[in-house]
Amino acid sequence: MKTIAVLGLGKVGRLAAELLQEAGFQPVGFDAKPPSVAGLECNTLDVSDEAALDRALSGMDAVLSCLPFALNAAVARTAHALGAHYFDLTEDVATTKAIREMAATSRGLMAPQCGLAPGFVGIVGAHLIETLDTCRSCRMRVGALPQHPSGLMGYSFNWSPEGVVNEYLNDCVVLEGGQIKMVSAMEWIEKIVIGGVELEAFTTSGGLGTMCETYLGRVSDIDYKTMRYPGHVKQMNFFFHELMMRDRREEAGRILVDAKPPVCDDVVYIHVAAEGTADGDLVRREFVRALRPVEIGGRMRTAISWTTASSVVAVIEMLRDGHLPASGFLKQEDIPLGAFLNTQNGSRYDERSA
Secondary structure, X not given: OOEEEEEOOOHHHHHHHHHHHHOOXXXXXEEOOOOOOOOOEEEEOOOOOHHHHHHHHOOOOEEEEOOOHHHHHHHHHHHHHHOOEXXXXXXXXXXXXXXXXXXXXXXXXXXXXXXXXXXXXXXXXXXXHHOXXXXXXXXXXXXXXXXXXXXXXXXXXXXXXXXXXXXXXXXXXXXXXXXXXXXXXXXXXXXXXXXXXXXXXEEOOOOOOOHHHHHOOOEEEEXXXXXXXXOHHHHHHHHHHHOOHHHOHHHHHHHHHHHOOOOOXXXXXXXXXXXXXXXXXXXXXXXXXXXXXXXEOOEEEOHHHHHHHHHHXXXXXXXXXXXXXXXXXXXXXXXXXXXXXXXXXXXXXXXXXX
């Protein structure tokens, strides 16, 4: 595997292309309005043009979509038809379901949800579960936040507004009492403290990927929550539900980004905990990180950019190096944490521990 098409050259896509190049791949970038990136071939592409998409991806060994989730199914269908490996960062449940159905007849590996959450947290959660003889619960929490919040919302939109709105409004799958259930987003609010910083966590959609299905019958309770600064979820419930913005998702995204544009000084908090028995004792195993911007390629990269891009490129490295199956559907919980952290890009998660 050598040539990789990277679709969507925003902050994450552009960095992913650079990291692929550093790792020995030959990435080719595509975007509706491609930027000029030194040393990277960048091409103009309208993803909605099926013929143009087919021409662009022909001859590629793999495809990495860093596009908004609504565009991924079409890209995955083209990659599937061409026999190319497919990777994306989506949190959208319906999109992942469609890709999983394609994977039943794929000639390449189809690996959606390879970002931070879903993605890396599922790898960590699965690892913690496997360290226990029996596991009663696994709780996964992630927050991508400004280091210096202001205002009642305490937030900046460093991530795709389409993705944030989607996960705040869609129902969330959980394992509760040994049963798979759907619960509302922005509920089950709890307090979490990491390194002295108080955060609130609440349910959001998509962060678990396929874990509830995988651990049904083995783990009683599994859930995923997004972390924000205290007070955020109250503001978001008012915005989406009392002001009825839930019915105007695209407009909601524009309003929120205009009010809270991206910042450079961000932080990604990760808190994963599993409880169960080991050698007859009840124990709690945790993986906690506070990850901040780092310099890559002579430029400072935001925490959300490098954590997301590093995660998917690490998975691509693992496929190239023979640590993953060459075809079918890849569940994030089937990726071994040790092998992930031993990759060139996965190692950043260890190097930047809180």
